[in-house]
Amino acid sequence: MAKLKVNLEKLIINSLQKHNTASSREIFEAHSDVVSFASVKRSLQRLINQNLIFTIDKGKATKYSLSKNYEILVPINLETYFEKEIDARTINESFNYALLEGDLDTINVFTDNELLNLNALQKEFKDGISKLSKSEFLNEFERLAIDLSWKSSQIEGNTYSLLETEKLLKELQTASGKTKDEAVMLLNHKEALDFILENPDYLSNLNVARIENIHSILVKELGINRNIRNRRVGISGTNYKPLDNEFQIREALEKMCQLINAKENIFEKAFLALVLLSYIQPFADGNKRTARIISNAILMHNQYCPISFRTVDSIDYKKAMLVFYEQNNISAFKKIFMEQFEFAVNTYF
Numbered sequence: 001m002a003k004l005k006v007n008l009e010k011l012i013i014n015s016l017q018k019h020n021t022a023s024s025r026e027i028f029e030a031h032s033d034v035v036s037f038a039s040v041k042r043s044l045q046r047l048i049n050q051n052l053i054f055t056i057d058k059g060k061a062t063k064y065s066l067s068k069n070y071e072i073l074v075p076i077n078l079e080t081y082f083e084k085e086i087d088a089r090t091i092n093e094s095f096n097y098a099l100l101e102g103d104l105d106t107i108n109v110f111t112d113n114e115l116l117n118l119n120a121l122q123k124e125f126k127d128g129i130s131k132l133s134k135s136e137f138l139n140e141f142e143r144l145a146i147d148l149s150w151k152s153s154q155i156e157g158n159t160y161s162l163l164e165t166e167k168l169l170k171e172l173q174t175a176s177g178k179t180k181d182e183a184v185m186l187l188n189h190k191e192a193l194d195f196i197l198e199n200p201d202y203l204s205n206l207n208v209a210r211i212e213n214i215h216s217i218l219v220k221e222l223g224i225n226r227n228i229r230n231r232r233v234g235i236s237g238t239n240y241k242p243l244d245n246e247f248q249i250r251e252a253l254e255k256m257c258q259l260i261n262a263k264e265n266i267f268e269k270a271f272l273a274l275v276l277l278s279y280i281q282p283f284a285d286g287n288k289r290t291a292r293i294i295s296n297a298i299l300m301h302n303q304y305c306p307i308s309f310r311t312v313d314s315i316d317y318k319k320a321m322l323v324f325y326e327q328n329n330i331s332a333f334k335k336i337f338m339e340q341f342e343f344a345v346n347t348y349f
Helices: 002-019 024-030 037-049 112-129 132-154 162-171 179-200 208-218 247-264 264-282 287-303 314-327 329-345
Strands: 055-056 062-068
Touching: 002 024, 002 037, 024 037, 055 132, 112 329, 132 162, 132 179, 132 287, 162 179, 162 264, 179 208, 179 287, 208 247, 208 287, 208 314, 247 264, 247 329, 264 287, 264 314, 264 329, 314 329
Parallel strands: none
Antiparallel strands: 055 062
């Protein structure tokens, strides 16, 4: 039954891609040999709920069309997508200004059902922390900070284990056989998180200067330029080319801040910071680390549960990010965000 639903929704999408608009009756008649009219109506409603299609007119004149932002939202299977090698994939190789200048401004990142689930989890988090003393809360935050520092660094190639990370951050005990830079990277993460905890209003209004300051903490003593880059960078695993002009990069960051500040939903704010900072790649290095801390800072400022990303697979994280670089599609990364928020609520505090 589940397979039939998925196939039917694909059939509907294919019909709308081919004909631009179609009524439920027209869609049914094109596939009446394999589906019922009631199944078509249910599938159409599911696609509306996912913001993938919208209705035109009302009553018997109702027709359906693909959402303007269909390509951003439509689910993409990572395994299938990466069956093709880099040069065989059809991608958006250049920076897409439209994402910041209209596409993501008008879009609802999360569906109504997704927001219901996320808000229920947030209520569970609020109920949980209301029963904690200040010291108990700080103990739980330290646990999350260790997990986040470890996972965020691991995604960037750091080889410290979680246990080694805990010893380093709690006892300043470095692990044998590891480089100094690996220890510094982990310590910088913890310092950035402690800074956010001590200054919860620091990113109440997102701006470029404060993003730069968070980046500076994360790359301290790592030999990485702290300023917005003025040269080209390449991203391994993709032919996507970020902006390479310092003034354009700064402008893109400013537009990103305006976009995020204008959003009312906290989950949207945090999610967009996570993907767009990585997409813009404003710094020579440390972009994704900065994005994860900025995203968490937005959650924490609004008393939302922070995310450690502890159980995300590093390869899946990178693949989801590559899909956003190449297709400007948020589906895979949104799934990671929602799953990790649920994990955080069920694990900490």
